Amino acid sequence: SSELTQDPAVSVALGQTVRITCQGDSFRRYHVSWYQQKPGQAPVLVIYGKTNRPLGIPDRFSGSSSGDIASLTITGAQAEDEADYYCHSRDSSGDHVVFGGGTKLTVL
C-alpha cells in the first residue's frame, strides 16, 4: 500500500496563514481528506473531497491538491486551531485506506 507523507511539525503566528502539506501517489486517483485532532479528543473532519468543507467548519480552512501534493491551508490561524492534522486517502489499490503521520500545528 502507498504512504502519505506529512511534515511532523509546523508553526504559525497568530492571525497568519499556514499551509500543511501531504504527499501521496494515490492523490492522482483518489481524493484527500483532512482531520483535526486536539489532545484527548476524537478527530474531526475539516476537509473532504480535496476542497470541500463540512458544515460547521470555519471558512478559514481550505484544501487544494495538485499532482501528488495535497494542502490544507488555514488563513488567519486562531489559537484554537492548535492541534494535530492528518491527511487521509485510499491507497493505489483502492481497497485500503492510509493516513499521513500527522502534523502538529503550533500557533505562536
Added chain:
Amino acid sequence: EVQLLESGGGLVQPGGSLRLSCATSGFIFSTYAMSWVRQAPGKGLEWVSTISDSGGRTYYADSVKGRFTMSRDNSKNTLNVQMNSLRAEDTAVYYCARTSWSGFYNYFDKWGQGTLVTVSS
C-alpha cells in the same frame, strides 16, 4: 444529532480476544459504510477496517487481516469488530467512524469518542 458510542474495550492478555461494538443513532445507519480507526498511545491514526452499507463487503488493514472480523447489524444500528489473537501492538484507542466510500471519495465524517484496548500480560 449523529451519535456513535463505542464499547467493549479493556485489558486483555496477548493471544486473547475482545469484541468491540459501536451503537449509533441520528442517521440512517443502513445507508452508510462504517469503519474502525485506531490510535496507539502517542501515535498517529491507523485505519483498521471498513464495512459496506449492506455488510456485503469488508476491507482490512494488512496488520489485522485474518485476526479481526468486522460485522454490522442494520436492524440494531450497531457495528462490531471481533478481535482475535491480540498482540501488544494492537493496544490503542479504537474509534468507530461513519464512512463515505464511493468512487474517488473516501472520508470519515463522524467519529465516536473511542474505546481503549490494552493488550498486556
